[in-house]
Amino acid sequence: MADLPTGFWSGWIIVLTCVSLATLFWIILSVYFAPNASEHPEAEPVWDNDLREGSNAPPLWWFWMLLAALVFSLVYLMLYPGLGSYKGLLNWSQGSRIVESYANFEESFQGARAEVANADLSDIQNDLGLMQTAERIFKRECSACHGPDGRGQASLFPNLMDIDWQWGSSAEQIELTIRGGRVANMLAWQSILGDENVNQVADYVTKFGEADGHPGQAIYQQNCVACHGLDGVGNPLLGAPNLTDNIWLYGGDLESVTQTIAAGRSGVMPSFANRLDDAQIKLLVAMLAR
Numbered sequence: 001m002a003d004l005p006t007g008f009w010s011g012w013i014i015v016l017t018c019v020s021l022a023t024l025f026w027i028i029l030s031v032y033f034a035p036n037a038s039e040h041p042e043a044e045p046v047w048d049n050d051l052r053e054g055s056n057a058p059p060l061w062w063f064w065m066l067l068a069a070l071v072f073s074l075v076y077l078m079l080y081p082g083l084g085s086y087k088g089l090l091n092w093s094q095g096s097r098i099v100e101s102y103a104n105f106e107e108s109f110q111g112a113r114a115e116v117a118n119a120d121l122s123d124i125q126n127d128l129g130l131m132q133t134a135e136r137i138f139k140r141e142c143s144a145c146h147g148p149d150g151r152g153q154a155s156l157f158p159n160l161m162d163i164d165w166q167w168g169s170s171a172e173q174i175e176l177t178i179r180g181g182r183v184a185n186m187l188a189w190q191s192i193l194g195d196e197n198v199n200q201v202a203d204y205v206t207k208f209g210e211a212d213g214h215p216g217q218a219i220y221q222q223n224c225v226a227c228h229g230l231d232g233v234g235n236p237l238l239g240a241p242n243l244t245d246n247i248w249l250y251g252g253d254l255e256s257v258t259q260t261i262a263a264g265r266s267g268v269m270p271s272f273a274n275r276l277d278d279a280q281i282k283l284l285v286a287m288l289a290r
C-alpha cells in the first residue's frame with residue numbers, strides 16, 4: 001500500500017475504510033440498542049391481526065465479539081499499513097522485514113566468516129567441512145569456466161588442478177588472480193613475422209629444448225624471450241606460460257600452437273572481488289594452493 005501512485009487513491013481508501021468501519025459500528029449499535037418493542041408496543045408490526053413480529057435482540061456475546069473485532073481492526077490499522085499510504089505506528093513492511101533478517105544473518109555469521117578469513121591456510125585445508133564448503137563455492141562460481149572438478153575446459157579455461165601456474169602458484173598470487181582477475185596478452189604474430197616464420201617458431205616451440213639449431217630458434221630468441229624467457233619457462237608476472245612443460249592451455253599439437261602464435265591469445269579471468277567475500281576467497285585459495 002505504501003507505494004500507491006497518487007495521494008488521491010490513498011485518501012480514497014482511507015475514507016472508504018473509515019466509513020465502512022463507522023457504518024459497521026452504527027449497525028451493531030442499532031441492533032442492540034434499538035428501542036425495545038416490548039417497551040414501545042405501538043412500534044411493533046402486527047401481521048394477520050395477531051401475528052407479532054417480536055424483537056428479541058441476538059445474544060449479547062455476539063455483541064462483545066463484534067465489538068472486539070472492531071477494536072482489533074482499529075488497533076491493527078493504527079499499527080500496521082492498511083489505511084492508504086499511511087505506514088502505521090510500527091513502520092512495518094515486507095521490505096524492512098527482509099532488511100532485518102539480512103542484518104540478523106550478518107550478525108550471526110560474521111564472526112564465523114571473519115574467523116575463516118583470518119585462519120591459516122593449513123588449518124582450513126585440514127578441515128573437511130570447510131573444504132567441502134570451498135568445493136561448493138567453486139562449483140557455483142568457477143566450474144562454468146574451469147569445469148566441475150577444476151580440470152579446465154575446451155582448451156580455453158586453464159586446468160587449476162595441475163602443477164602449472166600461468167600467474168603464479170603461491171597463495172598470494174592465486175588470491176590476487178581471484179580478487180582482481182587477470183587479462184593475458186599474447187600478440188598475434190602472423191602480421192609481424194609472416195606465415196613462414198610463424199610455422200617455424202611454432203615447430204620450434206613444440207620441440208623446445210631438443211631442437212638446437214632449429215630455424216625457429218632464432219625467431220624465438222628475437223621475439224619471444226622477453227615474455228617466455230630464454231629457457232621458455234615463462235613469466236608469472238605477465239601470465240606468460242611455461243612452453244617447455246607438456247601442459248598447454250590452448251592445445252599442444254602443432255596446429256593449435258601455430259594457431260595460438262599466428263592469431264594471438266587473450267584469456268580473461270574475471271575479477272571476483274565484488275562477488276565473493278574475504279572468507280569465500282580464502283576458502284578457494286585454500287582449495288587451489290596445494
Ligand code: HEC
Binds near residue numbers: 228248249
Ligand atoms: C608480450 C609478452 C609475450 C610475447 C612477446 C610472446 N608471448 Fe606468448 N604468451 C604470452 C601470454 C601472456 C600468453 C598467455 C595467453 C593467454 O593465457 O591467453 C602467451 C601464450 C603463448 C602460447 C600458448 C601456451 C599454451 O599453454 O597454450 C604460446 C604457444 C606462445 N605464447 C608462444 C609464443 C611465441 C612463439 C612467441 C614469440 C613469437 C610469443 N609467445 C611471444 C605473452 C607473450
Ligand code: HEC
Binds near residue numbers: 177239288
Ligand atoms: C568466465 C570464465 C571464468 C570464470 C567464471 C572463472 N575463471 Fe578463472 N580463469 C578464466 C580464464 C580464461 C583464465 C585464464 C586467463 C589467462 O589466459 O591467463 C583463468 C585463470 C584462472 C587462474 C590462474 C591459473 C594459472 O594458471 O595461473 C585461477 C587461479 C583461476 N582462474 C581461478 C578461478 C576461480 C577460483 C574462479 C571462481 C571463483 C574462477 N577462476 C572463475 C576464466 C574464468
